[in-house]
Amino acid sequence: MTKKKTASVSLKRNEKPKPVILITNDDGVTAPGIQNLVEAVKDLGKIVVVAPDKPQSGMGHAITIGQPLRLHKMQREDNIETWSCTGTPVDCVKLAVDKILHRKPDLCLSGINHGANHSINVIYSGTMSAAVEAAIESIPSVGFSLLDYSIEADFSGAKKYARIIVEHLLKQKPDKHLVLNVNIPAIPEIQIKGIKVCRQAYAKYVEDFIERNDPHGRHYYWLTGEFVNFDKGKDTDVWALAHYYVSVVPVQFDLTNYTLKKKFEKIWK
Amino acid sequence: MTKKKTASVSLKRNEKPKPVILITNDDGVTAPGIQNLVEAVKDLGKIVVVAPDKPQSGMGHAITIGQPLRLHKMQREDNIETWSCTGTPVDCVKLAVDKILHRKPDLCLSGINHGANHSINVIYSGTMSAAVEAAIESIPSVGFSLLDYSIEADFSGAKKYARIIVEHLLKQKPDKHLVLNVNIPAIPEIQIKGIKVCRQAYAKYVEDFIERNDPHGRHYYWLTGEFVNFDKGKDTDVWALAHYYVSVVPVQFDLTNYTLKKKFEKIWK
Numbered sequence: 001m002t003k004k005k006t007a008s009v010s011l012k013r014n015e016k017p018k019p020v021i022l023i024t025n026d027d028g029v030t031a032p033g034i035q036n037l038v039e040a041v042k043d044l045g046k047i048v049v050v051a052p053d054k055p056q057s058g059m060g061h062a063i064t065i066g067q068p069l070r071l072h073k074m075q076r077e078d079n080i081e082t083w084s085c086t087g088t089p090v091d092c093v094k095l096a097v098d099k100i101l102h103r104k105p106d107l108c109l110s111g112i113n114h115g116a117n118h119s120i121n122v123i124y125s126g127t128m129s130a131a132v133e134a135a136i137e138s139i140p141s142v143g144f145s146l147l148d149y150s151i152e153a154d155f156s157g158a159k160k161y162a163r164i165i166v167e168h169l170l171k172q173k174p175d176k177h178l179v180l181n182v183n184i185p186a187i188p189e190i191q192i193k194g195i196k197v198c199r200q201a202y203a204k205y206v207e208d209f210i211e212r213n214d215p216h217g218r219h220y221y222w223l224t225g226e227f228v229n230f231d232k233g234k235d236t237d238v239w240a241l242a243h244y245y246v247s248v249v250p251v252q253f254d255l256t257n258y259t260l261k262k263k264f265e266k267i268w269k
Numbered sequence: 270m271t272k273k274k275t276a277s278v279s280l281k282r283n284e285k286p287k288p289v290i291l292i293t294n295d296d297g298v299t300a301p302g303i304q305n306l307v308e309a310v311k312d313l314g315k316i317v318v319v320a321p322d323k324p325q326s327g328m329g330h331a332i333t334i335g336q337p338l339r340l341h342k343m344q345r346e347d348n349i350e351t352w353s354c355t356g357t358p359v360d361c362v363k364l365a366v367d368k369i370l371h372r373k374p375d376l377c378l379s380g381i382n383h384g385a386n387h388s389i390n391v392i393y394s395g396t397m398s399a400a401v402e403a404a405i406e407s408i409p410s411v412g413f414s415l416l417d418y419s420i421e422a423d424f425s426g427a428k429k430y431a432r433i434i435v436e437h438l439l440k441q442k443p444d445k446h447l448v449l450n451v452n453i454p455a456i457p458e459i460q461i462k463g464i465k466v467c468r469q470a471y472a473k474y475v476e477d478f479i480e481r482n483d484p485h486g487r488h489y490y491w492l493t494g495e496f497v498n499f500d501k502g503k504d505t506d507v508w509a510l511a512h513y514y515v516s517v518v519p520v521q522f523d524l525t526n527y528t529l530k531k532k533f534e535k536i537w538k
Contacts, residue, residue, distance in 0.1 A: 063393055066324070069492070071488075197533045221339070221364060223333060250533060251524045256468040
């Protein structure tokens with residue numbers, strides 16, 4: 001097993017150690033969102049990008065068990081060390097730590113996702129699952145998502161707030177299991193009112209499936225859905241985003257429901 | 270959008286309404302585990318099985334966005350309504366509710382998984398993600414896992430406790446967002462000491478990857494790992510299982526870390 005160090009690395013003799021920042025996403029290594037995230041923070045540390053070679057939206061916390069994984073080093077104009085990976089976002093984090101960095105980075109950033117990951121989407125999102133995986137491995141992490149699916153989305157507001165949040169975390173020693181789910185409204189940067197710390201809204205897609213026949217007459221279903229907010233609270237991420245704030249939800253990976261635990265302890269003693 | 274009813278259905282005139290129980294898994298529709306779960310509870314309600322057509326372990330909360338899904342009705346000797354689905358465990362739950370049952374079942378059961386889903390495995394597990402998906406959709410649910418990967422595992426203890434838990438839930442009206450993560454130790458039924466309600470242990474696989482070259486000389490990685498329990502608490506699922514108990518962890522899908530939320534509210538007001 002590879003031994004993992006946690007201290008920052010020196011790049012050159014006499015050079016001040018820079019924090020190592022791992023960047024991944026779920027839209028794939030060539031998506032504009034990840035490029036914008038790299039640009040937003042590239043002077044804040046040694047950046048290493050390890051991201052899927054194809055879109056992996058909705059992969060949740062999937063890992064690849066039954067197949068081998070491959071890594072390919074990519075050439076980039078800005079010389080940022082970049083690898084494409086055949087696996088899921090969570091696979092990318094695992095491989096980056098064990099086989100590329102051979103240590104834990106100081107911070108893991110995921111995104112900037114093309115599309116919202118607020119409310120229940122945190123559970124389906126490959127972007128957020130990569131961040132959660134990092135935190136499970138004791139690497140503080142942040143997932144960023146812009147509420148705009150367009151390939152030509154304006155990332156200026158997202159970049160600004162990503163940098164503010166990363167600078168804040170690098171100045172202090174964040175909790176090793178920290179995960180922040182950051183969503184940025186799709187409005188001009190100047191209209192964003194600031195950052196709001198929130199809870200996850202109970203809002204979700206109410207599913208339906210399109211039913212069609214394929215060219216060979218065989219029936220198929222295709223997932224679609226309508227987004228519905230069932231949560232009227234003013235302390236949620238959905239509320240904050242609708243009111244022009246960047247939403248920040250601290251996320252946990254202890255899924256124990258302690259309220260129900262107490263209830264069931266009375267039944268099964 | 271299909272309208273979903275929540276009441277129990279009548280099977281025949283004058284027959285007492287039976288609860289509808291949806292059963293799924295991540296090992297695939299032909300796995301012995303799901304067959305054992307059906308056998309354990311088949312007289313307790315109207316059973317409908319909708320499960321993946323192939324193994325989907327480690328798929329977490331993945332959903333299929335970029336591809337169509339198909340359902341195939343299967344013939345079974347016991348006449349239990351059974352469908353195989355080309356998607357993930359979470360897809361199975363969504364399709365079952367929207368396109369097969371056209372209503373919410375009274376209970377969703379997932380498993381019996383071949384292998385443990387205690388501690389952090391709840392996040393990677395397709396079995397548990399199917400149960401969580403049901404609870405998001407306001408269907409009380411339980412995931413069952415036996416600590417034995419063998420295709421020839423002895424499911425007698427798992428069946429006994431699955432039935433005890435399902436009977437209990439059917440007698441009362443469980444919380445609509447209830448999820449129980451139930452793990453059963455791989456010991457003879459008579460040695461099981463009972464049920465212990467627990468919290469999720471901070472125990473996980475410390476990853477490593479096997480590195481090899483394929484027959485064409487190209488490098489690949491294959492995920493492996495060593496299970497390590499970092500949690501010394503005696504109130505965890507790992508502790509209970511090691512002490513011959515069936516572990517029951519109530520699970521939540523609100524991932525907000527409320528402790529860290531308070532901390533960050535002081536930083537970003």
